[in-house]
Amino acid sequence: MKTYSIGLVPGPVSVPEEFRRAYLEDYGSADLEEEFFRLCEENSELLRLVLKTGNTVTIQSGEAMSVLWGALKSCLLPGDRLLAVSNGIFGRGFGEMAEMTGAVARIVEAPDGEFPDEELIRQAAEEFRPHLITAVHCETPGGMLNPVAGLGKIARSVDALLCVDYVASAGGADVRTDEWGIDIGLLGSQKVLSLLPDLSMAAVSPRAWEVIEQVNYAGYDALLPWRDGIKNRYLPYTHNWHAVSALRLSLRRLIGEGLEASFERHEKTARYCRQRLSAMGIGLYPKREELCSPTVTAAMMPEGWTWKELDKALRGRGMAVGGSYGALAGKVFRIGHMGSQADLELVKRGMDVLEEMLASK
Structure with a gap:
């Protein structure tokens, strides 16, 4: 695998x-x-x-x-x-x-x-x-x-x-x-x-x-x-x-690590992820900032892409994110930045790959 x-x-x-x-x-x-x-x-x-x-x-x-x-x-x-x-x-x-x-x-x-x-x-x-x-x-x-x-x-x-x-x-x-x-x-x-x-x-x-x-x-x-x-x-x-x-x-x-330090690490990583997505013109599913989770970001599908296309293209560049379920299937993709993945450098690398990929289409 x-x-x-x-x-x-x-x-x-x-x-x-x-x-x-x-x-x-x-x-x-x-x-x-x-x-x-x-x-x-x-x-x-x-x-x-x-x-x-x-x-x-x-x-x-x-x-x-x-x-x-x-x-x-x-x-x-x-x-x-x-x-x-x-x-x-x-x-x-x-x-x-x-x-x-x-x-x-x-x-x-x-x-x-x-x-x-x-x-x-x-x-x-x-x-x-x-x-x-x-x-x-x-x-x-x-x-x-x-x-x-x-x-x-x-x-x-x-x-x-x-x-x-x-x-x-x-x-x-x-x-x-x-x-x-x-x-x-x-x-x-x-x-x-x-x-x-x-x-x-x-x-x-x-x-x-x-x-x-x-x-x-x-x-x-x-x-x-x-x-x-x-x-x-x-x-x-x-x-x-x-x-x-x-x-x-x-x-x-x-x-x-300390609970407060963990909360801060997760929030900092999530906020960076949202800012990068916004700069790419990608919207978020939550309607308000205060409802955005510090552990996972749900982003709307970029214009001109299907979930299958996005997933395949990202995996081809060594990056794996998640789709969504139910009524959000095919409409939203998700970036998990929780636990070991609440890592600012890891998310930065991911956002760089996503930005480069969207610009290349």
Whole structure:
């Protein structure tokens, strides 16, 4: 398979060699070794710092979608109501997934490039009286960083839980789980953490654990077994020791850099990317600057190009970016500058290639 010298896809991102080396080590059985359980405890503490929470943090095997499914199935019974706050395929997807579990969903949808007005969300919550409100902090297909900080108060006003997907933002943008009233915060390993797509994590509040215990979902992706699994030294399946070791390396590096320094690095790189695109006459999908994500930029297709043409031409020059999904497929291309790719020199090289290529057509 061909590799690219300028990798700017929006995830899975480039995995540093130091993290990859963790997969070459020999470990014992994660079911039996005290060393593994201590590793999990350390990672949970580090994740609490990153996510700014005192809640329980679970670490499961599986790509991030597994914990999205697990959270919904762990919190909802057939007939329960879910209010999905949406401005893209993943926000809307929460509602669609909930319906597949037998729940009743309502979606509050934003116009293109925007986020739903908070008062409209409040009105929908008061009318619909959901058991669970969901939102996506970074809607990667549209390059949007969404203002979710006010949703916790809305959720509590109608006695609902708040579940937020911050898979593509945590570590690269400020996430305040407790301050924002997030009952279930969802994270994946392949974005800012710059790992393989093999771990999913959840920060779960005491309120959420009460509901999860009542629902008592018992599938492979269930959250309940992880509430006390590490403490009791008894897990529902054999865990991925290699991935959990790599996670410690990633979290230690992030904490060592400093969260504020990481946020600044991501924002500086993203701002440079947007400025270069603007100079090329390429528009952005988000309608407002404050909605632009620091981890991924969604740019409109340049005039006279199709996505297939652009992708082929860039790859021919050693550069890989991402297309988009759903209604944005073929209309938007995405530049991933998160984690290991939040590198100003890397993005500069990418923008130079893009500019040269557009000028040559």
